[in-house]
Amino acid sequence: MITFPNAKINLGLNIVEKRPDGYHNLETIFYPINLQDALEVTRLEHSDNPYTLHVSGTVIDGEPEDNLVVKAYNLLKQDYPQMLAVDIHMYKHIPIGAGLGGGSADAAYMIKLLNEKFSLDISNEKMEEYAAQLGADCAFFIKNKPVFATGIGNIFEPIELSLKGYHIVLIKPDIFVSTKDAFSAIKPQHPAISLKEIAKQPIEAWKESMKNDFEDSVFLKYPEIAAIKDELYDLGAVYAAMSGSGSCVYGIFKEPIEHVEDKFCQCFCRQRELE
Template identity: 30%
Template sequence: MSSIELKSRAKINLSIDVLGKREDGYHLVEMIMQTIDLYDIIKIKEIEIDEINIKSNSSDIPLNENNIVYKAAKVLKDQFNVKNGVEIFIEKNIPVAAGMAGGSSNAAAVLVGLNKLWNLNLSEVRLQEIGLKLGADVPFCISGSAALAQGIGEELTYIKGLSKDTVILVCKPNLFVSTKDVYEGLDLQNIKNRPDNKFLIECLKKGNINLLATNMVNVLESVTSKMHEEIKDIEKIMLEHNALGSMMSGSGPTVFGLFDKEEDALNGKGELLKKYNQVYVVRSSEKGVEINGEFN
């Protein structure tokens, strides 16, 4: 019986703009996404019986067909008529329901892993097409790096991302935020402050992280921060510890800060840990999914 182990990485948003809403309810977005080196470990092994079994060290995720990982395995199994069963173990390190694409990243890893395990020989582009049916963030999580995402998040233009010199402090308060509620709470006609994504992409290209950090905008933050004062509290602490800039990722509630000195980020982490228990100091990553130490 064969097995495979993968790293599935989280993302942060360096900007989010919402441009409108489609008739099917999906919102049209324009946002910059960046993979970071905070990852879950996904272990996949073939089993004798023709089933998909999900196991995890986390009690915060479903272990049945409601998990996007189950759906990812099932879509490949059905599409390519694979009769082998699999057991998938998810070692969770990425905070759950955090605005960091943890679930999408896990699904991406399962698509990449099973493609190799079952010798399906699908290209990255084909895997991304399959991934899109599971969720708008899955295609980006397969490739990783940094990209401008448009449409509903599936139209990706790859760009130069944060350099490894930039230190990223991430804090997830112990809150649950409904993405649906946040989007519904956004008044599309009255968004006062929107990100200038062209300018931000230029900042990344030139490596001007100071300018990037002070011009990051997430239009969803105005909604989420009204519901939860912790978001502004975390940003304040990060800025007091010399963050170049701090912002909410996704629809929240995770907040990140960009630093040019690791010492400042570690001091900020120490302060945040007095109030919050999910705090990480990480760097950017050039890849979303990694197989057994090798990139896909």
């Protein structure tokens, strides 16, 4: 049984306050996009191991037990011991550290895949509860529809928002942005206008009103990321921004851009139509 976990982008991101537990409350909009990994699960016959994991595509450092798809399997196994041993094959295409939620998507889709494969009859709401234990944004990928996210990125409110017909260009340079460093220069404040209201404006107005608070500190340290955003606007993007605190920058265009991968040949570069 195979499934295709997709990425997401953040439309704006406001850091609104620091919490007593050291985390930050924020507001952002998660929007699913058609950039996918592949995840396949088959039954593992005649094995003493509960699972095996095979990863191809982008290299993932760390031990198998630290991978979020394995953590998802172990989490469900605690409550559903009837689940059999599994052989997991994952092809990583969504870049790591990009702010696109690839790891969270893999974990959420693993939960949905196991639910279907072993007929566990887990509701969407219960699957969201499981996913939330694996990452703040992980539960988003259970229903996989645009949401206004608050809290630490774990409280979701459905919103009516469609970018269908637009095209997105994703550019990720070979730069790792530390989340800790990205937060270091942030001064939390409540925005004058909520992103939920800004998203109702025409997309052409977003450039002046929809901000990602991480850009100030990240662009100061990595001006090459800022240059990518500028170049996307030069190419005609109606809106461009970093996604989350990762190093990926996206541009939203009314029409596809010809030869865009040639323009950013030193970076991960993909163009997709939005749905």
